[in-house]
Amino acid sequence: MNDTTLRPAESSAGRSAAAFFVRYGLVIALVVMELGFAIVEPLVLSPGNLLNVLQQTTYIAVFAAAQMVVILTRGFDLSLGTCVSSVSVASALVMTSMVAADPGNLPSALAMGILTGLGLGVAVGLFNGFCISVLNVNAFVTTLGSFNICFGIATTISDGRPVFDVPKEFSELMYSGTILGVPAPVIIAVAVLAALHLLLNGTVFGRSLYIIGGNPRAATLAGLPSRRYLVLAYVLCSVLAAVGALMLTARTGSGEPNLGGNVTLQSIAAAVIGGVSLRGGVGSTYAAVLGAVFVTALSNCMGLARIDGYIQQIILGCVIIAAIFVDRLRTGAR
Amino acid sequence: MSEQAGTLLELTGITKRFPGVLALDDVDFELRHGEVHVLFGENGAGKSTLINVISGTFAQDKGRFVFRGEEVRHLTPHKARVMGISPVFQEFSLVPDMTVDENLFLGRERARFTLLNKRAMRATARQIIAELGFDLDPTRKVGTLSRAHQQMVEIAKALLTDVKLLILDEPTASLTEAETTKLFALIDKLRAQGVGIIYVSHRMGEIKQVADRITVLRDGRKIATVAADSVSDTELVELMAGRKIDVLFPRIDHRPGERLLDVRDLTLVSGAVREVSFHARAGEITGIAGLVGCGKSELVRAVFGLEPIAGGSVSLFDKEVSSFDPLAMLRAGVCYFPSDRVAEGLALARPIRENVSMAALDLPGFARGQVLRRTEERRAVQEIADRLKLRPAQIEPAVGRLSGGNRQKVVLGRGLSRDIRVFLFDEPTVGIDVGAKLEVYELMKVLLDLGAAIVLVSSELPEVLNLSNRVYVMHRSRMVAELTGADINEPAVLACFFREEPAAAAA
Numbered sequence: 001m002n003d004t005t006l007r008p009a010e011s012s013a014g015r016s017a018a019a020f021f022v023r024y025g026l027v028i029a030l031v032v033m034e035l036g037f038a039i040v041e042p043l044v045l046s047p048g049n050l051l052n053v054l055q056q057t058t059y060i061a062v063f064a065a066a067q068m069v070v071i072l073t074r075g076f077d078l079s080l081g082t083c084v085s086s087v088s089v090a091s092a093l094v095m096t097s098m099v100a101a102d103p104g105n106l107p108s109a110l111a112m113g114i115l116t117g118l119g120l121g122v123a124v125g126l127f128n129g130f131c132i133s134v135l136n137v138n139a140f141v142t143t144l145g146s147f148n149i150c151f152g153i154a155t156t157i158s159d160g161r162p163v164f165d166v167p168k169e170f171s172e173l174m175y176s177g178t179i180l181g182v183p184a185p186v187i188i189a190v191a192v193l194a195a196l197h198l199l200l201n202g203t204v205f206g207r208s209l210y211i212i213g214g215n216p217r218a219a220t221l222a223g224l225p226s227r228r229y230l231v232l233a234y235v236l237c238s239v240l241a242a243v244g245a246l247m248l249t250a251r252t253g254s255g256e257p258n259l260g261g262n263v264t265l266q267s268i269a270a271a272v273i274g275g276v277s278l279r280g281g282v283g284s285t286y287a288a289v290l291g292a293v294f295v296t297a298l299s300n301c302m303g304l305a306r307i308d309g310y311i312q313q314i315i316l317g318c319v320i321i322a323a324i325f326v327d328r329l330r331t332g333a334r
Numbered sequence: 335m336s337e338q339a340g341t342l343l344e345l346t347g348i349t350k351r352f353p354g355v356l357a358l359d360d361v362d363f364e365l366r367h368g369e370v371h372v373l374f375g376e377n378g379a380g381k382s383t384l385i386n387v388i389s390g391t392f393a394q395d396k397g398r399f400v401f402r403g404e405e406v407r408h409l410t411p412h413k414a415r416v417m418g419i420s421p422v423f424q425e426f427s428l429v430p431d432m433t434v435d436e437n438l439f440l441g442r443e444r445a446r447f448t449l450l451n452k453r454a455m456r457a458t459a460r461q462i463i464a465e466l467g468f469d470l471d472p473t474r475k476v477g478t479l480s481r482a483h484q485q486m487v488e489i490a491k492a493l494l495t496d497v498k499l500l501i502l503d504e505p506t507a508s509l510t511e512a513e514t515t516k517l518f519a520l521i522d523k524l525r526a527q528g529v530g531i532i533y534v535s536h537r538m539g540e541i542k543q544v545a546d547r548i549t550v551l552r553d554g555r556k557i558a559t560v561a562a563d564s565v566s567d568t569e570l571v572e573l574m575a576g577r578k579i580d581v582l583f584p585r586i587d588h589r590p591g592e593r594l595l596d597v598r599d600l601t602l603v604s605g606a607v608r609e610v611s612f613h614a615r616a617g618e619i620t621g622i623a624g625l626v627g628c629g630k631s632e633l634v635r636a637v638f639g640l641e642p643i644a645g646g647s648v649s650l651f652d653k654e655v656s657s658f659d660p661l662a663m664l665r666a667g668v669c670y671f672p673s674d675r676v677a678e679g680l681a682l683a684r685p686i687r688e689n690v691s692m693a694a695l696d697l698p699g700f701a702r703g704q705v706l707r708r709t710e711e712r713r714a715v716q717e718i719a720d721r722l723k724l725r726p727a728q729i730e731p732a733v734g735r736l737s738g739g740n741r742q743k744v745v746l747g748r749g750l751s752r753d754i755r756v757f758l759f760d761e762p763t764v765g766i767d768v769g770a771k772l773e774v775y776e777l778m779k780v781l782l783d784l785g786a787a788i789v790l791v792s793s794e795l796p797e798v799l800n801l802s803n804r805v806y807v808m809h810r811s812r813m814v815a816e817l818t819g820a821d822i823n824e825p826a827v828l829a830c831f832f833r834e835e836p837a838a839a840a841a
Contacts, residue, residue: 201706202705202706202708203701203704203705203706204695204696204701204703204704204705204706205704207688207692207695207706208695210681210684210688211681211684211688211692213681214681214682214683214684215677215678215679215680215681215682217677217678218678218679218680218681218689218692219681219692220640220660221638221640221660221670221672221678221679221693222660222664222692222693222695222748223659223660223661223662223663223664223665223693223696224661224692224695225661277683279683280683281681281683281684282683
């Protein structure tokens, strides 16, 4: 661990400059990036494009926030992407089959579809949380396993094909609809993220996640119910992923067994870039959102600048590693 | 050889800091050719940091490192091995799924035409093992071996190269009598060949048996280097435990009241504590003294619910405790302060405020059910910080930024965050400076006046002797004495440590 109090050579001015960059570095990088790409492609800064970026951000922000919850506890969730796929397929199947059976009862079909999706999220989270917290299997192995399980569920129940004919009303509810001109995904994302923020900062459960991630043994000595809270953290993560999955399903208008392909990596990338520490105990909803904005803006800029898709992958990979490096500098890892 | 008498390794002014701890403070150390030099000291005295510096694991912050007459800079573990410095650590560096001979040649495999020359390696392995007189099968997988046998593999591995300096960290901890004898014969042989050996051990008997010279470390400082045949066991322990002339202990008025904690015949599953009874009363400090590894720390940890209990009973306020877990104990009014604050006490990345309040989040003063009361929390923690004279008196910086003394205050602050009557202090002043030590002692005094019972577990003998009203002495997992009044003195405690030594050696 680095300890600034032990480095007399470091002036307080230097330290506050460093603190400034730690705090606002990403915002500065974001602005510089936008302006830089704008020279190559002025469209980057057009209002239409910026609005587009914000709309896309809503999805990644929800996934990044989900991932952040478990990263806070020194874990992570590799199964997030395929959990998204399975929720998408399962909820779409429930809705289409209920509508097919009783076209008149649309509201209960939508409600059942949403509940199925969220319920599946709870189940995946309970499974991950139980294995990690109670059976003490590490997060990497557990969620790699459930990654496969969820992938298997998604492809089996859908026969590997998209589930079409999801009711239009569902898409209106969670995608194309607006309230006072604000698109539904933005409203849902803002509501979910605000609730998460309150949960993390205003409850004993939220506080405990930070302490468990900061030092699990200290949490035990302080009498915190670490095991229970750890299970709940994974449940929360998967439920948030399920919310994002429902939003994406509404956008595509079908249940997609491959919906979550890139989501795991994107969510971890956004969280880490935003400043959520892989060492646990450090991070916030704000950080997850900021990271999501950055990741979305980066791929949007690269797309408009007509950078080849595979090159984009390389750049995103480098950015993730750079972000982890910055995190190590920040937490002063040895 | 003319080298024989000369200096092999010379360290001057070695200083190494870790966050909040000065692990080595201006330490000088000299090792001659053909010498066995024992490092002696309590846990945390700096022994392992020193051998890690010598073997290239840590770089010193300051100081000169001269090996065979040449100054060495930027030492790495690999460079150290190439130079002939071979460490054998307590934690093994073996690959369990590989055989003994594969492990021996790990990283320096012999090859012929790029293919591994397995036969040559196996032959060399057999030869070395035979030379050592170890009972080892080179074709066995290391994972299937006992700890003692793994230890032998480690030693054989260290000797495979051209060793000039061998480091043995508690090598006999897992060896049987016969194996130990073989190891000592080996040490004699190496000594005759001019190899310098640094030997870390707590065991009095073997230290006197193998050592030429002994260097005693305490709190990261070199206390003394003495010739082994000119010092008695008692003198050694005194050097190790130390007479702190620089700390003045406050006068404490003990007013023993009712028994708050009563432990009877406690035995732990791990065997670290066997049939131990003791009690603590309100208004007095009850000291528990003992050598490192005697079980005194495990004893109080068990009371707080951190070690599984095999038998015996614990009563609090005359009620027998039925479920041992930290939350239940906190609610009952017992708080344990761990010796290793970084590992167990603190979430370094989190603010002071959260670190102080984390053991009280079940109380209505800090949270209404699940909902945190952040204003009340801030006010309460600020008050505690002021009482403990935290400097600076801010509660929002991350704990990782604080010095050792302030970190300890944050941990102790937890005891003030709720109604605690029984305080279990485990090595409360390890790694903190003199000023902070005094403040910890003053805090104990305040707590006593408020009617608390304090249990003080410490390896620092002067601390226990000066602060306690009654002193229990633990030795080899058992309680061997309870001292009161004028009997609380150093010779009386030291006598307990050695009383059973001959009997145990004969067994």
